Amino acid sequence: MARTVRLEATGPLKIEPSTLPPEKPLFICQCGLSQRFPFCDGSHKITRDERPGSLYTYAKDAKSVVDTRPDPGV
Numbered sequence: 001m002a003r004t005v006r007l008e009a010t011g012p013l014k015i016e017p018s019t020l021p022p023e024k025p026l027f028i029c030q031c032g033l034s035q036r037f038p039f040c041d042g043s044h045k046i047t048r049d050e051r052p053g054s055l056y057t058y059a060k061d062a063k064s065v066v067d068t069r070p071d072p073g074v
């Protein structure tokens with residue numbers, strides 16, 4: 001399973017350590033679907049039904065799959 005992710009940023013996001021909550025875990029999005037990227041917002045839950053060997057495209061709000069096809073990268 002894989003997914004295409006549309007990213008429009010052209011530069012980095014600066015994170016000041018002083019703005020982070022002290023002594024709390026910080027979760028970084030690895031699925032690419034977070035609406036608060038680079039931080040996880042729970043959007044990854046929609047990927048639970050993804051099947052190996054398929055390539056998924058999600059709607060911009062990451063709430064629905066708009067396309068599924070065989071993963072050409074497999």
Ligand code: FES
Pocket residue numbers: 028029030031032033034039040041042043044045
């Ligand atoms: S890992 Fe991407 S939203 Fe949680």
